[in-house]
Amino acid sequence: MELTRTIYFIANDRMYDFTVAFLNSVRAYNPATPLCLIPYDDAVDRVVDLQTEYAFSVWSDHDALVRCDEIGRHFHGRAVGEYRKLAMWEGPYDQFLYVDVDTVVLRNLEFVFPYLSDVAFLTSHSNMEDLEQWVWKPSIRETGALTEAQIRFSANAGFIGSHRGLLSLDYCEAFLEDALALAPHMELLCADQPLLNYFFVTSGLRYDSLAAIAYRTRQMDLPRERWAGRATLSVRHGEVTSPRMPPTFLIHWAGLWRRLEEGCLPYMDLWQFYRDLRAEH
16 A cells, blocks of 8 residues: 655744745646645634645644644743644654754755655754754753653754654553653753654664755765855755755744844845745735
8 A cells, every 4th residue: 555645834824934935946846746835823814715726635633733732831830832743643644854944945845755764753953963952952961851862863843754653642652751850951942852752763763864965975965954044055046056065945934033033144146936826815
């Protein structure tokens, strides 16, 4: 039987323009891949109105979202929509990708799925010194709760590939107390990212990232995600190039998307290309 697959994304009306740019880019390169919106909160009317044009489904298991909100409340004292990412493992698809909406996708994402045959959890980047500060505080090493390898993984959670059921809400709730014990050592400004890293590295299952795979195997042509804060690429007609770098499959405005309101978003011409790729909304 053929595996079922989807791309999940989380959005609300505050991120409407980013969502339109994201959807335009996804559909430009992935016209037939199933898409599923997980509402960030209840303010999603404008985003849901895009459902027909971009052919995506809307997550319907409200009880699962309530459970995700409760997990976030334990860490932040309030519901934080990023934690609704945990619901993906309860979904109907055998395999899935999750992609943040403050991105544009620059190629077909089917190339990622074969890597899931070897791993339970796949991210875009990991094991990079400058990523650790966005997952763990230095004090994590003093706890002795994680090995050095587990700490160093410190993956970006804006792009995730995985399999149904491997990180169920029952599992998350069962080990929540263990995770909460490490909350003082987590960089909670990054919302769910430390918790997801904790669950990945303590699951007993194999985890990896595209960047780490490329480094180990010397696959220099393996496409990479790029952070928009490093302006090292040339942009032309909605594509990015650099003669000295591997291909790019994703540009991510992590930590930068608020600059759109100030008119100084890095790679603004690339973002504007995909925001305006279809008819005006």
